[in-house]
Amino acid sequence: MRQYVVTGDSKLLARLYDNCADDLYHYLVSHADKELANDVSQKTWLRVIDKRHLYRSNGQFRAWLFTLARNQLMDEFRRIQRQPLSEPVDVVAQAIKDPGDDLQKRFDKAITSLPFLQREAFVLHHEGFGLQDIAQITGEPTETIKSRIRYAKKQLKRLLEMDHD
Structure with missing residues (x-):
């Protein structure tokens, strides 16, 4: 992730995605239906792209990613006024x-x-x-x-x- 922050190289992003996407989706689908989990997962990866400059290298990337996903999921629950599954x-x-x-x-x-x-x-x-x-x-x-x-x-x-x- 540190290299991706500096370079923005899509190959590095693809590696991050390959390493973490399944775990992220599993986390999301345990709290929401499959459609919402897919939506939040996509929005989370877009946020990684848009906010990569906010990543601090002293933290674990997966924790940062899951924090982004959790925040996105909670925003979606508030937006659609729906309780977690x-x-x-x-x-x-x-x-x-x-x-x-x-x-x-x-x-x-x-x-x-x-x-x-x-x-x-x-x-x-x-x-x-x-x-x-x-x-x-x-x-x-x-x-x-x-x-x-x-x-x-x-x-x-x-x-x-x-x-x-």
């Missing part, structure tokens, strides 16, 4: 009991039931970000992020264990 816990609990669903589908349904802030912290942690990076991306204290991840894990465990009852 979420299903009621009882609906999800019933859905994950379906023996026809494989574990990944049941897990995805359970994640969808989490409150937005818990889901966000959990997904970012799952994407490989450390607590400090997640705190930077969300603008929250590290202890808050730890709590959100802990509550998310507890809720996921409860939902997935219900399958065995």
Whole structure:
């Protein structure tokens, strides 16, 4: 990214995109429908192009990218006055009991039931970000992020264990 900031070379941008686009999309689609996730992803990459001069080399590019994406996603939620994707816990609990669903589908349904802030912290942690990076991306204290991840894990465990009852 430091080289891209200086040169604006599209080949460097393509490498950044290849390295991060899938993870970024996964993060976005865990909070919004596929159409909105695609829109926000595209807008985020356009912002990388337009705002590359604002990148500070002392930070991790992925954290900066996800911060841009999160801000863009929140702007979109405000613009369309729509809540983040979420299903009621009882609906999800019933859905994950379906023996026809494989574990990944049941897990995805359970994640969808989490409150937005818990889901966000959990997904970012799952994407490989450390607590400090997640705190930077969300603008929250590290202890808050730890709590959100802990509550998310507890809720996921409860939902997935219900399958065995």
